[in-house]
Amino acid sequence: MQYLYAFLIGGALCAIAQIWIDKTAVTPARILVSYVCLGVVLSGVGAYKPLAEFAGAGATVPLTGFGYALAKGVAKGIQEFGFLGIFTGGLQGTAGGITAAMLFSLLAALIFKAKPENL
Amino acid sequence: MTNQSYEKYSKKKAKKSPLLKNICFAFLVGGLICTLGQAILNCYLALGIDKERAASLLSITLIFLACLFTGFGLFDRLAKHAGAGTLVPITGFANAMCSPSIDNKAEGYVLGVGAKMFVIAGPVIVYGTLTSILLGIVIYVLSLFGIDIIHLIV
Amino acid sequence: MNRKVFEFQSKPGILSSCAVGGRLEKEGPLGSYFDITETDTTFGMESWEKAETKMVEICSTLALEKAKAAADEIDLVFAGDLMNQCTASSFAFRQTQIPYIGLYGACSTFALSLGLAAMSLETGFAKRTMAVASSHFCSAERQYRFPIEYGNQRTPTSQNTVTGVGAVILGEQQGERIAVTEFLPGRIHDYKIKDVNNMGAAMAPAALYTLKRYFSFSDKKPEDFDLIVTGDLGMEGKNILIELGASHGLILGENYNDCGVMIYDLENQDVHAGGSGCGCSASVFSGYLMDQLRCGNLNDILLVGTGALLSPTTALQKESIPGIAHLVRIQRVK
Numbered sequence: 001m002q003y004l005y006a007f008l009i010g011g012a013l014c015a016i017a018q019i020w021i022d023k024t025a026v027t028p029a030r031i032l033v034s035y036v037c038l039g040v041v042l043s044g045v046g047a048y049k050p051l052a053e054f055a056g057a058g059a060t061v062p063l064t065g066f067g068y069a070l071a072k073g074v075a076k077g078i079q080e081f082g083f084l085g086i087f088t089g090g091l092q093g094t095a096g097g098i099t100a101a102m103l104f105s106l107l108a109a110l111i112f113k114a115k116p117e118n119l
Numbered sequence: 120m121t122n123q124s125y126e127k128y129s130k131k132k133a134k135k136s137p138l139l140k141n142i143c144f145a146f147l148v149g150g151l152i153c154t155l156g157q158a159i160l161n162c163y164l165a166l167g168i169d170k171e172r173a174a175s176l177l178s179i180t181l182i183f184l185a186c187l188f189t190g191f192g193l194f195d196r197l198a199k200h201a202g203a204g205t206l207v208p209i210t211g212f213a214n215a216m217c218s219p220s221i222d223n224k225a226e227g228y229v230l231g232v233g234a235k236m237f238v239i240a241g242p243v244i245v246y247g248t249l250t251s252i253l254l255g256i257v258i259y260v261l262s263l264f265g266i267d268i269i270h271l272i273v
Numbered sequence: 274m275n276r277k278v279f280e281f282q283s284k285p286g287i288l289s290s291c292a293v294g295g296r297l298e299k300e301g302p303l304g305s306y307f308d309i310t311e312t313d314t315t316f317g318m319e320s321w322e323k324a325e326t327k328m329v330e331i332c333s334t335l336a337l338e339k340a341k342a343a344a345d346e347i348d349l350v351f352a353g354d355l356m357n358q359c360t361a362s363s364f365a366f367r368q369t370q371i372p373y374i375g376l377y378g379a380c381s382t383f384a385l386s387l388g389l390a391a392m393s394l395e396t397g398f399a400k401r402t403m404a405v406a407s408s409h410f411c412s413a414e415r416q417y418r419f420p421i422e423y424g425n426q427r428t429p430t431s432q433n434t435v436t437g438v439g440a441v442i443l444g445e446q447q448g449e450r451i452a453v454t455e456f457l458p459g460r461i462h463d464y465k466i467k468d469v470n471n472m473g474a475a476m477a478p479a480a481l482y483t484l485k486r487y488f489s490f491s492d493k494k495p496e497d498f499d500l501i502v503t504g505d506l507g508m509e510g511k512n513i514l515i516e517l518g519a520s521h522g523l524i525l526g527e528n529y530n531d532c533g534v535m536i537y538d539l540e541n542q543d544v545h546a547g548g549s550g551c552g553c554s555a556s557v558f559s560g561y562l563m564d565q566l567r568c569g570n571l572n573d574i575l576l577v578g579t580g581a582l583l584s585p586t587t588a589l590q591k592e593s594i595p596g597i598a599h600l601v602r603i604q605r606v607k
Contacts, residue, residue, distance in 0.1 A: 002157060002161075003154050003157055003158070006150075006153045006154050006156065006157040007150040007151065007153060007154045008150065009153070010149050010150050010152065010153025010154070010156075010208065011145075011146040011147065011149045011150025011151075011153070011204075012146065012150075013149065013207055014145045014146060014148070014149025014150070014203045014204045014206075014207045014208070015142045015145050015146040015149070015203070016203075017145070017203035017206065017207045018141050018142050018144075018145035018146075018202050018203035018204070019138070019142060020203075021202065021203055021426070022135075022136045022138050022141055022142075023138075025428070025468065025470070028206055028211070028215075028239070028425060029215075029239045029242060029243075031203065031206060031207070032206070032207075032211065032212065032215065032239070032240075032242075032243045033242050033243050033246045033247070035207060036243050036246065036247035036250070037246055037247060037250045039247075040247060040250040040251050040254055041250065041254075043254070043272050044254045044257065044258075044268075044272065045271075046268070046271035046272065048272075049271060049272060049273070055153075056157050056160065057153050057154070057156035057157035057159075057160050057177065058150075058153040058154075058156075058157065060156070060174060060177070060178075061152060061153045061156040061177070061181065061208045061209055062149070062153065062207045062208050062209075063207055063208070063209065063211065063212060063243070065209070066209060066212065066243075066247065067247055067250070067251075069174075069178075070247050070248065070250070070251035071251055071254055071272050072272055072273050073251070074251045074252070074254055074255040074258065075254075075255075075258055075268075075269045075272040075273050076269075076273060077255070078255060078258050078259055078262065078269065079269055079273075082259070083259060085255065085259075086252055086255030086256060086258075086259055087252070087255075089251070089255060090247075090248045090251035090252065090255070091248060093251075094247075096175040096176075096178055096179055097175070097178040097179065097182060097209065097212075098244065100178065100179040100182045100183065101182050101186075101212065101213050101216045101217070101240070102216070102236065104182060104183050104186035104187075104213070104217065105186060105213075105216040105217040105220040105221075105232075105236050106220060106232065106236075107186070108186045108187075108189060108190040108217050108220060108221055109217075109220040109221050109223075109224050109228075109232045111190060112189075112190035112191070112192075112221050113221070113224075114192075114218075114221050114222050114411070114420070114421040114422050115192045115421070115422075116314065116410060116411055116414070116421050120464075120478070120517075120521075122464050122465040123465075125464040125465075125466075125478065126464065126465055126466060128513075129464075129466060129471065129474035129477075129513060130468075132474070132509070132512065132513055132516075133429075133430045133468075133471055133474065133509065134429040134430055134508075134509065134546070135429070136428055136429060137429075141426070189422050189424075190422075192422060194422060194424045195421075195422050195423060195424045195425070197424065198424025198425065198426065199424070199425070199426055199427070199543075200426075201424075201426075202426040205424050206424065211424065214422070214423065214424045215423065217422070218419070218420040218421070218422035218423040218424070219420040219423070221420070221421075221422055222415060222420035222421050222422060222423075223420070225319065225320035225322075235420075238420075239419075239423070
């Protein structure tokens with residue numbers, strides 16, 4: 001069942017973005033930004049925690065989950081460091097992902113060459 | 120022919136994206152990436168890694184895979200069919216960082232790779248973090264009044 | 274003159290032409306008309322920008338060879354491309370000693386350089402001139418859109434930048450020849466289209482008004498030509514132009530086509546609304562159309578180069594996309 005929920009919720013989050021793109025011609029960068037911010041807001045109002053418990057990776061893998069990680073990080077940061085946590089929490093919660101993306105991107109740049117799909 | 124009437128006409132005339140097909144592909148591919156994510160997560164959990172760390176490792180694994188696919192030139196081939204299905208999962212974020220890195224190698228590692236890496240992902244990190252700061256302020260101010268919403272989030 | 278069509282009394286002849294293309298162009302319906310097609314679109318170079326420069330070098334060299342002319346016999350070259358500051362063209366001609374004029378007219382560049390090359394012959398200042406235009410899918414993609422490997426879904430109205438170059442050499446010629454006889458530089462028309470993925474719609478009005486202006490000066494009618502070819506409105510813009518034309522008293526029939534539609538197989542090649550870029554009309558003209566003119570299948574054609582005059586910066590600043598269309602008449606004269 002866990003896999004089914006992950007599939008359905010994850011798929012639904014992507015399908016919503018697809019409708020948004022096709023209907024409004026919004027750029028991909030805006031979708032990414034909106035989804036992350038939306039994730040933070042939904043976490044803040046307490047909606048994302050139950051969703052993540054229900055759908056597992058279906059909720060944490062889409063970029064709203066990235067927002068959820070930011071929100072969790074900030075909440076924990078405040079728990080631990082008080083006011084300072086507002087500044088340190090968010091990125092702490094997402095440090096793994098961002099660092100990994102930087103590392104693997106750099107490695108990819110070292111190894112690979114760009115090749116256009118059509119050519 | 121006025122500007123408005125022409126704009127309206129050209130919009131009406133424009134061939135539309137195949138919405139239903141796009142949504143189906145996005146749903147399917149996005150859903151499958153999340154299911155794969157769940158499987159990876161379960162593997163880490165089965166290895167006895169705690170939930171928090173397993174979640175971080177999952178992100179890192181998916182980012183690694185997305186960068187690998189990008190490097191081999193497979194990501195854009197999948198994405199042109201999957202659309203938001205590859206964009207919205209963390210794979211889209213990884214591709215947004217990885218593709219300009221590879222692409223801008225000719226301009227050097229500092230201002231080419233290093234700087235252009237963030238050309239699409241930068242705003243995501245910036246505005247995501249800024250939103251989390253706003254949330255942090257709310258959490259902090261509420262905590263001053265003795266209201267604790269942290270348990271709602273974590 | 275008074276903004277009328279420039280008619281060339283000397284009827285400068287096209288001495289030679291050369292078209293170079295990439296793999297997708299080779300696989301297209303006009304593939305066999307290219308002089309050189311390269312499946313390795315890097316052209317052996319380490320960056321896409323260098324690849325485009327290399328392509329221009331190859332093409333212009335072969336055009337010179339075919340005209341049996343040395344570089345120092347060319348008095349003037351008009352060249353343009355899509356890259357920032359027009360570097361593909363200027364870098365390609367830095368080794369030669371040919372006096373060089375760099376042009377930017379977006380996809381209309383080839384018609385513009387052809388018209389200007391003919392004009393400089395007409396004045397008598399030049400004896401031989403060259404007109405070149407180029408574009409490369411990857412260098413254009415990087416500049417105008419996304420990184421090559423970025424996973425982006427394109428809309429059906431978007432066009433695929435052609436990897437190609439077209440070069441022609443013009444000169445004084447006597448006897449039966451293929452000559453550039455008329456040139457009508459376009460005006461800029463802006464119908465406030467902002468969708469960068471629908472440039473056909475942004476350029477179609479410019480093509481319409483240039484054609485209307487031409488026929489208002491000329492005693493010819495659209496059906497008098499073997500071919501009226503726009504470059505490159507794509508499928509989207511082509512259909513708009515036909516419809517707009519009909520409602521503005523310009524009937525475009527079977528003898529109308531568009532380079533962006535001709536260069537690819539829109540059904541089976543993943544190119545959405547067709548080709549675009551300076552190299553599209555340049556290579557279609559220098560390859561296929563010149564071949565048809567030479568063998569007599571075509572004797573009198575109008576080439577209408579259409580350009581969308583935007584930059585990535587103006588698009589981000591939410592500016593609309595102005596369009597332009599330059600018309601050149603090429604015919605067989607005795």
